[in-house]
Amino acid sequence: MIKYLGSKRALLDPIAAAVRALLPEGGHVCDLFSGTARVGHALKGAGFQVWSNDHNAYAHALATAYVQVDRDVWADRAEAVLADLSATPPAAGWFTKAFCEDARYFTPENGARIDAMRDRIEVMGLEPELKAIALVSLMEAADRVDSTAGLQMAYMKSWAARALKPLELRMPALQPAVAAGPCRATRADALETAAAFDGDLVYLDPPYNQHSYLGNYHVWESLILWDRPETYGIANKRIDVKTRKSAFNSRPGIGPALQAVIEAIRAPNLIVSFNDEGYLSREQLVEMLSARGHVQVVEIPRPRYVGARIGIHNPKGEKVGAVGRLRNVEYLFVVTERPAALAA
Numbered sequence: 518m519i520k521y522l523g524s525k526r527a528l529l530d531p532i533a534a535a536v537r538a539l540l541p542e543g544g545h546v547c548d549l550f551s552g553t554a555r556v557g558h559a560l561k562g563a564g565f566q567v568w569s570n571d572h573n574a575y576a577h578a579l580a581t582a583y584v585q586v587d588r589d590v591w592a593d594r595a596e597a598v599l600a601d602l603s604a605t606p607p608a609a610g611w612f613t614k615a616f617c618e619d620a621r622y623f624t625p626e627n628g629a630r631i632d633a634m635r636d637r638i639e640v641m642g643l644e645p646e647l648k649a650i651a652l653v654s655l656m657e658a659a660d661r662v663d664s665t666a667g668l669q670m671a672y673m674k675s676w677a678a679r680a681l682k683p684l685e686l687r688m689p690a691l692q693p694a695v696a697a698g699p700c701r702a703t704r705a706d707a708l709e710t711a712a713a714f715d716g717d718l719v720y721l722d723p724p725y726n727q728h729s730y731l732g733n734y735h736v737w738e739s740l741i742l743w744d745r746p747e748t749y750g751i752a753n754k755r756i757d758v759k760t761r762k763s764a765f766n767s768r769p770g771i772g773p774a775l776q777a778v779i780e781a782i783r784a785p786n787l788i789v790s791f792n793d794e795g796y797l798s799r800e801q802l803v804e805m806l807s808a809r810g811h812v813q814v815v816e817i818p819r820p821r822y823v824g825a826r827i828g829i830h831n832p833k834g835e836k837v838g839a840v841g842r843l844r845n846v847e848y849l850f851v852v853t854e855r856p857a858a859l860a861a
């Protein structure tokens with residue numbers, strides 16, 4: 518899966534354990550802020566019926582491939598599509614100009630492969646599931662040969678070693694169908710999906726600070742939408758990064774936005790991920806969630822992201838700042854509805 522800020526890769530076991538403890542018989546769960554879709558992927562793998570939602574198009578492609586797609590139905594056709602794409606001759610175009618020449622996220626050789634394969638996907642007339650598998654395979658292949666530190670707000674001054682390798686498609690790890698029912702992926706605002714979901718448990722992993730996911734992963738958004746947008750700045754971000762904002766990226770906005778989502782949820786169980794470096798404190802979250810029922814807080818200490826561990830460097834590569842905090846705490850707020858007799 519792609520490198521992603523705030524990805525819950527390292528927390529899948531405690532999240533899945535918390536879901537299993539609340540729903541020992543299985544059930545229908547919804548991930549409102551799905552990002553890489555790895556949480557939904559793991560829960561589908563554990564037999565749950567999953568609905569994954571995110572408001573960005575690249576995340577919707579990931580959720581379609583990793584959650585909505587049933588391997589048994591699509592894998593063989595997907596193999597044929599990936600073989601066709603892998604045989605497509607490179608041809609530089611908009612992507613190469615924007616992200617390999619004007620900016621330098623990928624080598625021009627890999628840019629020409631990406632351009633050709635992405636153009637080919639567009640004209641193949643694929644069903645949404647097959648198209649999502651092809652797009653995710655291409656996005657993940659591009660991620661393996663990028664020249665960034667994991668965020669698309671800057672690229673390396675000299676090529677990262679991995680960027681010099683040729684881009685190669687691989688089949689995403691698709692999940693088989695689950696007996697609990699069909700799984701789905703949507704691209705909508707979390708509030709809309711919260712109100713529409715009528716199942717057993719909602720998992721919420723919202724952004725927790727000012728860093729916009731669209732701004733940090735704009736190359737993926739342009740690759741998936743393939744709309745050749747106007748771009749700006751050295752990072753060559755798509756112009757709509759300036760206008761497509763999330764309330765969760767604003768200090769005054771996140772509290773009311775989260776409150777509204779929590780109030781819209783009808784499911785009896787909630788699990789919320791947050792950490793000790795976000796705009797909302799543990800105490801604020803407990804207070805907000807207590808209105809829904811009993812709140813248990815699980816604390817998971819984690820090493821911080823690589824930048825904090827390496828320290829701050831000037832453009833010549835000299836260390837100019839102190840190494841920051843080395844650990845943070847990831848919280849899981851596990852909320853269960855109080856039985857009616859106990860409700861205050």
Ligand SMILES: C[S@@+](CC[C@H](N)C(=O)[O-])C[C@H]1O[C@@H](n2cnc3c(N)ncnc32)[C@H](O)[C@@H]1O
Nearest residue numbers: 523524525550552553572706707722724730763
């Ligand atoms: C912390 S990340 C989720 C990471 C995910 N759990 C994973 O493991 O990859 C937060 C996600 O919320 C999405 N997001 C932000 N605001 C949103 C909104 N209002 N509605 C839906 N999704 C939103 C972002 O696109 C981002 O993917």
